[in-house]
Amino acid sequence: MGSRLQVCRPRRSGKEVAVFRTLYGKLSAVLLLLFLGIGILFVLLTLFTTRVHLQEMTQKLNRSLALHIASETPLIQGGRVKEGAIREIFHMLMAVHPGIEVYLLDKEGKILTYSAPPGKVKRERVSLAPLESFLRGAKAFPILGDDPRSPRKEKVFSVAPVPPGGPVEGYLYIILGGEEYDTVSRMLQGSYIVRLSTWVAGGGVLFALMTGLLLFYRITYRHRRLAKAVVDFQESGFSDAPDILPGLDAGKGDEIGQLGAAFTKMADRIAQQIRDLRQSDHLRRELVTHVSHDLRTPLTSLQGYLETLSMKKAELSPGEREEYLRVALLHCRRLSTLVSELFELSRLDSPDVAIRHERFSLGDLVQDVLQKFRLAAEEKKVHLSVRIEEGIPFAVGDIALMDRVLENLIGNALRHTPENGRITIEAENAGSGLAVRVSDTGCGIPPERLSRLFDPIPGRFGDPGKDGEGAGLGLVIARRILELHGTDITVHSVVHEGSTFAFHLPGTDYARPSP
Template sequence: MAQPLFQTLYARLAIGLFLLLVIVGGLFTALSLYSVREYSAAINQALNRDLASHLVSDRNLVTDGKINHSELERLFTLYMSINPSIEIYLLDKDGRILSFSADPTKIKRKHVSLKPIHQLLENPDAYPLQGDDPRSHDRRKVFSVTPVPNAQNPTGYLYVVLRGEEYDFAESMVHGDRLLQMGGGALAISLFVGLLAGLVFFRLLTRRLSRLTARVEAFEAEAKDLTTVGAADRANVPGDDVDYLTTRFDQMSARIAGQLELLKDKDHQRRQLVAQVSHDLRTPLSSIQGYLETLGMKQQKLSPAERRRFLNVALAETLRLSKLVDELFELAALDARERQPFSEPFMPAELLYDVVQKHRPKAEQAGVVLSIVTAQPAMVLADIAMTERVLDNLIGNAIDHSPESAEVKLSVTTDSEGVEICVLDDGKGIAPEDIDHVFDPFYQAPGANRSGHAGLGLAIARRMAELQQGRVCVENHPGAGAAFRFWLPLAGSTVKESTVL
């Protein structure tokens, strides 16, 4: 499945780099504009720091130690026409504005702070130093100042704002646009070059991760037929490649841990199986060996009847050994799926009657009555031979565990999806601690008689039922023995995998 573009680590790194470059570029542009303004103000104040004193001396604003107000008015008029970028104010010694060259309608202050004025007079090189702008209550501008009529006997100050209203307007129209164009161009070029370099670098960094993610996805797609439990679809995992690989690693580690536990359990079962098989094989072999050795050593001393009895016992043990080996091979073939069912429609009720007739001699010999109490007609889709083998094992097991003069009841009932064959015996039932293990190979309840039984019949019955999409279960029946229920799907019905035990 194709990985969404924005779920790749490369795409997310590219987006993050782009946003980072935009933020850094914006901050750089803002700081650059601020720095240019401060630099421009510093240069302006440095070049014009003596402008106020030159105006006093050049325009004869002080005559006989007093301010010449008529000449001051002409100065205001002159500079409003020839240099509107500056504004000239006459202040008293307390900072009150006495007269000015600006538009009277735009003057908002009546008083100017003297602190920056004193700082600049005491240290003329302390620029950029900003003072109050009479046209605003909060704005500050660079300025030039000189005491009048002189520094020895000042009665006020000539206060020159170097960036007046006209300067601000011209700067906003020309200089500001130019700075924005330059800053925007520099930002765009920086973003393009930085983004291109970052994309190439991130591609080199993430291409191995992308190849690893693609290989994991390919492995997941190939392994879906083997195991889909807990598999994570790429589209359903939020995040990028790292998040996806983390999820897959967690699932893989959980699966490996589960498989290790399963292997431990299988190894324990294998060891137990080997011990049980060895015991079950050794018993008939020892019996056969003992009787044959006795016949060989005491052949002349034994009567014909004793020899026949010894031979019959050896033959019976041989048959028992042969049956055990056949069941072992049969169970191994079923577990390895080497034997597959040939499904065809048939009537389970009819098959049950035939199987009961086959087991009736054995039941009569054991003093057990076989009876079919219910036989509802229905057609199933299953393997006839396997179904007969399951019924043989269930009925044979019921006869073996029923006391003399007991009754084994059989029934065939139907539901909306399948047919259930129930085998109910009159035994003592199954202990609660044993009921979950009755279908395990070689399992025998503690104290049970193992004579003639290898414990494989019920295990084979369960494997055959599962291969036919059916199931076998057991429960203790109130007032009687154990009830084994064998379920098969109806012909034409669809069975979900989760219904198979």
């Protein structure tokens, strides 16, 4: 009649999660790219600074080269270029330092003659701004001037006015790094020092990378442990809460520790809820089974008596017909009571049930409830007594539901108390509330039945009374009402001596005399 509670267990694929998809893999990839970028940047920066440093040192060391040559040999005289002196200088410099290039400029920067092979020079003039900065004694080296052999390149140079001491008629412009210098620079960049620097940089980056990976592995250890715990908890069907706090060092107070503590609490709560759901499902199926049995028994009896009346009404005496009708009516009432209790229990278990808290006199409520049982108690010769402590405070709760609790407890006591027995209702002050007890001198409850006395299974432990009337769901309903009021009910029972049901209710500071 009811579906069985199922907890779905997700299946893991046979293929494990790829390493690069884990946090450690992503951090490692980011670290690798970071150090690779740093290594490349370091190498490029080393090459650049080496080149700039060479240019600076070359220009500083040869700063006065052009001035010395111009001072020793007149190159322009009377506005005319001395070709012989120029060729002699070109020949001498090329023999001494083949890496330099010599240019003679007019005072506007136009190239008059040069030492480069024919067809190599691409410019007709050079900019005078760097030359003037050089001649003014600028201290920021290197100073780069136009390279006549290239339309776009600039190189370090040495320059001197011609003549050095008189009116400027031109300039001796010496490029300190010609094409041969470019070749030497490339060779220098591939030299042992540069290679050594590159290898040292690469080794340093690799060492830092490995150290970073080890540190990341250690740092993400707790994260991996937490992730594994989550997966294990999921694979267990959310029923076995993992104990991961010792491995997470939750006492550190960092985010992983806080996350682990929160997950542990959440897992414990989910596991407990799963156990409660399974227990509730088990009780629900048992309830359906026993309700079906308890409904079928009076229905079968009712059907039997009515069929007998229908088939043998001419053969039965008026007294027998009256008895059959009385028993049939009794079973109808039992069915009505059981169905009403089932609906009431279902309503109380609903999350939408509302409790109306109000102040009321517990003594007045007890007297009102006892009036409902006076006649039945007198017929059964059971004595009803009330003991209410003087000056007890008002009780706080839903008066209609508390009326139902007392009614169920007294009705249950009356069903199980024999003739000349006694039922006592007591109430006394208990600190911030009231203690209530309902005692009887009935047959008592065996110890093996006490632990499951309040299970929602009608008639399971209630001994049938007169004409088969059982205990029903009265005790279960009473306990549920008290739970909604934030309290619980306890029972103490001795077989053949009687039982006592006790519970507490919150009270107010306004005392009321006992009735």
